[in-house]
Amino acid sequence: MSGIAKTSRGLEEMQVRRRITYVFLGVLVALGALAQVNPIDEKRVLDSIAREFELEEVMVSAKRREEPVIPVQKLQGVRLEGLSTQSVADAVRYFSGVQLKDYGGVGGMKTIDVRSMGSHHLGVFYDGIEIGNAQNGTVDLGKFSMDNIEEIALYNGQKSEIFQPAKDFGSAGTLYIKTRRPRFENGKSYNLHVTMKAGTFGLANPSILYEQKITDQIHLSANLEYTYAHGRYHFRYRRVMPDGTVAWDTTAVRQNGDVNAWRAEVGLFGYLREGKWHVKGYFYQSEKGIPGAIVNNVWKNAQRQWDRNAFVQGSYTQRLTKGYDLLFNAKYSNDRMRYLNPDTTLMYIDNTFTQQEVYLSLANRVAIVGSKGFVYHKDVNWDVSVSADWMWNYLDGNLKNFVFPERNTVLVAAATQLDWTYIKAQASVLGTFVFDKIHQPTLTMPTATKQDPQWTPAFFLTVHPYLKDLYLRAYYKRIFRMPTFNDLYYTDMGNIALKPEFTIQYDGGAEYTKEWKSGVCRALDIKIDGYYNEVKNKIVAIPKGNGQYRWQMMNLGYVEIRGCDVNLSTTLDLTHEVFLTVAGAYTYEKAQDFTEPGEITYGGQIAYVPWHSGSVTANLCWKGLAWNYSFIYVGERYHNSANIPANYEQPWYTHDMSVSYEFKIQNLKFKIKNTPRLYFAVEVNNIFNQQYEVILNYPMPGINGKGIVRLML
Numbered sequence: 001m002s003g004i005a006k007t008s009r010g011l012e013e014m015q016v017r018r019r020i021t022y023v024f025l026g027v028l029v030a031l032g033a034l035a036q037v038n039p040i041d042e043k044r045v046l047d048s049i050a051r052e053f054e055l056e057e058v059m060v061s062a063k064r065r066e067e068p069v070i071p072v073q074k075l076q077g078v079r080l081e082g083l084s085t086q087s088v089a090d091a092v093r094y095f096s097g098v099q100l101k102d103y104g105g106v107g108g109m110k111t112i113d114v115r116s117m118g119s120h121h122l123g124v125f126y127d128g129i130e131i132g133n134a135q136n137g138t139v140d141l142g143k144f145s146m147d148n149i150e151e152i153a154l155y156n157g158q159k160s161e162i163f164q165p166a167k168d169f170g171s172a173g174t175l176y177i178k179t180r181r182p183r184f185e186n187g188k189s190y191n192l193h194v195t196m197k198a199g200t201f202g203l204a205n206p207s208i209l210y211e212q213k214i215t216d217q218i219h220l221s222a223n224l225e226y227t228y229a230h231g232r233y234h235f236r237y238r239r240v241m242p243d244g245t246v247a248w249d250t251t252a253v254r255q256n257g258d259v260n261a262w263r264a265e266v267g268l269f270g271y272l273r274e275g276k277w278h279v280k281g282y283f284y285q286s287e288k289g290i291p292g293a294i295v296n297n298v299w300k301n302a303q304r305q306w307d308r309n310a311f312v313q314g315s316y317t318q319r320l321t322k323g324y325d326l327l328f329n330a331k332y333s334n335d336r337m338r339y340l341n342p343d344t345t346l347m348y349i350d351n352t353f354t355q356q357e358v359y360l361s362l363a364n365r366v367a368i369v370g371s372k373g374f375v376y377h378k379d380v381n382w383d384v385s386v387s388a389d390w391m392w393n394y395l396d397g398n399l400k401n402f403v404f405p406e407r408n409t410v411l412v413a414a415a416t417q418l419d420w421t422y423i424k425a426q427a428s429v430l431g432t433f434v435f436d437k438i439h440q441p442t443l444t445m446p447t448a449t450k451q452d453p454q455w456t457p458a459f460f461l462t463v464h465p466y467l468k469d470l471y472l473r474a475y476y477k478r479i480f481r482m483p484t485f486n487d488l489y490y491t492d493m494g495n496i497a498l499k500p501e502f503t504i505q506y507d508g509g510a511e512y513t514k515e516w517k518s519g520v521c522r523a524l525d526i527k528i529d530g531y532y533n534e535v536k537n538k539i540v541a542i543p544k545g546n547g548q549y550r551w552q553m554m555n556l557g558y559v560e561i562r563g564c565d566v567n568l569s570t571t572l573d574l575t576h577e578v579f580l581t582v583a584g585a586y587t588y589e590k591a592q593d594f595t596e597p598g599e600i601t602y603g604g605q606i607a608y609v610p611w612h613s614g615s616v617t618a619n620l621c622w623k624g625l626a627w628n629y630s631f632i633y634v635g636e637r638y639h640n641s642a643n644i645p646a647n648y649e650q651p652w653y654t655h656d657m658s659v660s661y662e663f664k665i666q667n668l669k670f671k672i673k674n675t676p677r678l679y680f681a682v683e684v685n686n687i688f689n690q691q692y693e694v695i696l697n698y699p700m701p702g703i704n705g706k707g708i709v710r711l712m713l
Contacts, residue, residue, distance in 0.1 A: 069417070069426045069460045070160035071473065071509060071529055073567065076151040079581060082619045082628035084656040084683045084706075086205075088152060088177060089141035093632055094615045095154050096565040096585035099608060102694040104701070106201055106229040107259025107288035110142035114173040115156065116561045116591035116609050117503050117535055120481045123171030127179055127280060129313045129331050130167050132357045134393035134407060137484040143284060143309070144177060145263060147195065147207045148223045151178040156531070157458065157477045157505060162426060165329055165361035166389040166411035169430045169458070172479050172503045172533075179280075181269060182211035182219040189213045192713040199683075199706030201257075202230035221267040227286075231257025235699035236691045237294060254291055254699060255300040261286035275318035284309040293697035306338040313359075323374040327363040327387075332356075354396045355485075363387035370419075381419040388412050399491045403438040403445050407485075424462040431455050434482060438489065449488050449496040454480060474508040487539055487553045495553040499537050507531045509565075523571040533561040538595070556595055559606060563589035579621045586614040593641040601641035608695070610635040610651070624662040631655050639696040652692030658683040660708075679710040 073095045075083070085091045089110035093100050099113045111119045120137040123130050131139050153176040159168050168174065182191065190212050197205035207225035214220055232253050239248040267280040285308045292301030311333035319325050334356050341349040363385060367373035370381035389411040396404060415428035432455075436448035458477040465472065480500040488494045509529030516522050538557020569583035591609045593601050605611070612635035620627045633653040640647040660681035682705070689702040 069424045069462050069473070070155055070157050070475065071507075071511070071527060072160060073154045073585075074151060075153075078621070078626070079583065079617065079619055080146075080149070080152065082626060082658065082660070083617065083630055084628070084658050084685050085146050086706075087142045087146060088144040088149065091146065091149075091152055092141065092154065092175065094583075094585060094617060094630065096567055096587045096614070097156065097563065097589070098154070098587075099610075099613075100694065101608065102700065103291075103698045104694075105231045105233075105254065105257035105259075105291060106203060106227070107231060107257065107261070107286070108142060108291070108698075109140050111138050112141060112175075113609075114154070115505075115531060115533055115563060116559070116589060116606060117172050117533055118481075118501075118538075120484070120501070121172035121479075121503060123167070123174045125168070125174060125176045126282075127177070127278070127313070128315055129165075129329055129359070132333065132359070132391070132393070133335075133355075134357065134485050135337075135353060135355050135395055136486045137481065143261075143286070143307070145207075145225055145227070147225050148180045148209060148265065149177060150180045152176070153178070156507065156529075157460065157475055158428075160426075160460075162383060162385040162415035162417045162428065163325060163327060163363060163365040164385075164387065165327070165363055166387040166413035166430060167359075167361065167391075169413045169415070169428050170411060170432065170479065171481075172477070172505060179265070179267070180209075180221070182213070182221050184211075184213050184219075190713075193710060195708065195710040197706055197708050200704040201233055201701070202228070203706065204228045217271045219269045221265075221269070223263075223265045225263045227259060227261045227263075229257075229259050231259060231289065231291075233257075233701040233704065235702065237699060238691075252299055254701075256289035256302065257291045259286060259288040261288070272318065275316070277314070277316040279312070279314040281312050282310065291698070293695075294699070295697055302342050304340045306336075308336040310334050323367040323372060325365045325367075327361075327365075329359070329361040329363075331359040333359075350398075352398045356392075356394045358392040359389070360391075361387065361389040379421055382416070384414075384416045386412075386414050393485075395485045395489075401442050401444075401491050403440050403442060403489050403491075405448065405485050405489045406437045406439065408435045408437075409433070409482075422464040422466075424464075426460040427458065429455060429457045430479070432480075432482075436488070444492070445489060445494065445496055447496070449483070449498065451482065451500065454500065456480065469512055469514045471511045471513070473510070475505070476507075477505045479503055479505075483539060483553070490553075493541075493552065498539060498553060499555050501539050501555075501557075502536045504534045504536075505531065506533070520572055520574065521570060522573050523569070525567070525569045527565070527567040529565045531561070531563050531565070533559075535559040535561070540595075558594050559591060560594060561589065561591040563587060563591075577622055579619075581619045582617070584614065584616045586612075588612055595641075600644070604641040604643040605638055606641050607639050608637055608649075610637040626660045626662075628658045628660070629656070634694075649693070649696065652690060652694075654685065654690055654692075655687040656683070656685045657687060677712040679708070679712065681708040682706075683708070 075091055080091065083091055086106065087110065089100060092098055092112050097115045101111045103109045112122060113119050114122050124139040133139060155174045159174055193209040195207045197203065205227045209223045212220040232255060234251060234253055236251050237248055241247050262285050264283045265280065267278060269278045270276060287306050290301060290303035290305055292303060311331060313331035316328045336354045338352045339349065365383055365385040368382045368384060369375045369377050371378060391409040393407045410433040412431040413428060417426045431453060433453050434451040438445060438448045441447065456478045460475040462471055462473040480502040482500055483498040487498055488496055507529055509527065511527045513525045536558055537555040538559060539553055539555060540557045541553055566586040572580040574580055588611060589609055591606045592603050593606050594603065596602055614633050616631045618629045635651045637649050638647045639649055658681055660679065662677060662679045665676045665678060684705045686703050691702060692700055694700060
C-alpha cells in the first residue's frame, strides 16, 4: 500500500507542476492574443541590440578608453542574454583558461577551475561580496540562475582596482557575478517581468521580477524563481579496453537527476549625493538527486541532497571629502546541507552540516594626485588604499566525534595605483591572520590547527605605447588558500598539521582594441596572454592504512602550469539595422604534476586538463529578431596524472543555437500606462547529439532544447 500511496503522491505532484506551467503559458499567450503586434522601432533596436557598443562609445567620447590594469573577460548585455545557459556555470564555459567540472543534468554539481590551479583558488563574488564556504572551499555555480544576472566578469589575479575589500585581494582568480539593478525608462515607476522556461528533462522554470521606484533615490527589486526537472535523459555508454576490444556499448536512461528548487531575492538600492548603498536578502532551497558515477554495472544511484542557503548582505560607498572615499560591507550567511546515501551495501550515510558566517569589511581610498585628488593634475592619478576585513565561521555537523570548528580570520591589505599617461601600475600586499578553535576536542584532534601569519604581494603593470590602441601588460602574484574545515577537521580524515596551499603566478600579454563610430567594423578587440603558474604544498588525499574508505589529507602536491590564452571579438554593422557580434576564445595549457619523482604520474598532464580548448559565439540581430550560435571544444585529456592509454579521455564538442524575438504589444484592452513587450526564444543545445563526458562515468545529455516566454511591463 505504501508503494501505491507514493505513486499517487508522485502523480499528484506532476499534475500540479503541469498546471503551473500551463497557467504561466496561458497568461502570456492570452496577453499576446489580445494585442496587435508591431515590430520595435529603430531606437529600441539600437538600445537593446547594440547597447554594449553604445556604452563604449559614450565612454570614448568623454575621455580616452580606460584599460584595466589586470586583464578581464566579461559577458554582459546582448551577448550574455543570447547564450544558451541555465546557470552561471554554463556561461563561464565561454571564458578562456577555464575548465568546467560538470557532473551532468539540470541539478548536477558544477565547479570551475581557472588556469588549472584548482577550484579552491577561485573567489566567487555576488554583488561585490564573496560567497564563502569554509567547509570545503568550493562554490557550486549550478545553484546560481541566469534569470536576474546582467554581468559576469572573470579576473586572473584579482580585480582591476584597489578600492575594494581585503578579501578581493585574497584569491588566485576572481569571478564577479553582478545582478540586475533597477532602471526605469520613460518616466516609469515600476518594472514587471514574468518569465516561463520549459524544456527537455521535464524542465519547468517560472520566475517573476518586480522593480519599484520608491523615490528618485531609493529603488526596490524582488525576484522569485522556481525550478523543477525530472532530469532523465538518454545516453550512450561505450567503453573500449586498452587492447581495442569493446567492453560496453549500450543505450540507457540517466536516473536520479531530478531537481526541485526555489530561489528568492529582495534588494533595496539607494543613491546619495556622492555615494550609494544597497541591501540584499537571498534564499535558496533545493532537493535533488545525485545520479552518481556509472561503475561496476550500477546504472542507478539513490543518493539525495538537500541544500538551504540564506544570506543578508549590504554595501555602503561614500565620498566623505575631496580625495577620500570609504567602502563598508557586511554579510551574514547561514547554509545547511544534508547528504543521504541509503545504500547499505557500501556505507549508509546521513550527514547534515550547518555553517554560519559573519563578515565585516572597511576599505579606505585616498586620491593623492589626480583630477579629484588632494593635489590636482590632469594627466597623473595616484591613489592609495587600506582595507581591513574580519570573518567568523562556524561549522556544525552530526558526524560521530565531530569537533565543531570555529575560525576567526583577519585580513589587512594595502595597495597603490599609478596612472601616468602611458603607464598604469598597481601593487598590493595582503596580510592574513587565522585563528581556529574546536569546541569538542578528541583524542585524534586534541587542539585546533595553528597557522602562521602570511604576507603575500602582487604587482601589475600595463603600458600604453605610442602605437595607439595597443596595450602591453604583465603581472606577478603570490597567494595561498587556507585548508578548509573538511581538510583539517573531518572525522578520521582531517589533518591539523596541514599548511596553506600556495600559488605563484606570472603573466605577460598584449591587447589591441579599436572602436569606430561608422563603417562596417565598429569594434575589434584582440587579447593574448602567456602565463606560468606554480602550486606548492598542494593538499591531496592519500590512503590511510589498509582500509579502502580511510583517507588522510596531506601536503604532497606540486604542479607547474604553462599556458596561453587568446581572445578575439568584433562587432559588425552589416546594414543600418543588422549587427553581427563574433567572439572566440582559445587556450593552450600544459599543467604537469611533479609531486613524486620516479612515479608514473611524474610530469604527466594533471587530471581533466586538456592541452587545447576553445569556444566561438556569434550574435546576429535585425530589429527585434536575434540569432545566436555557440560552439565549445575540449581537447584530449586524461582523468589521472598517469598519462597512460587506460586513463585517456576523448575530445568533445557541442554546438548550441537559439532564436529570439522581442516586440511591443499595441492596443491592449487593459489600461496599462506603458506599452508591454513580449520576448520569445527557442534554444537547441548539442545540436549534433554529441555523446560525451566531462567527468569520467558521468554521461552528459545529448540533444536538448528549451523555450522561453517573457512578458515585460
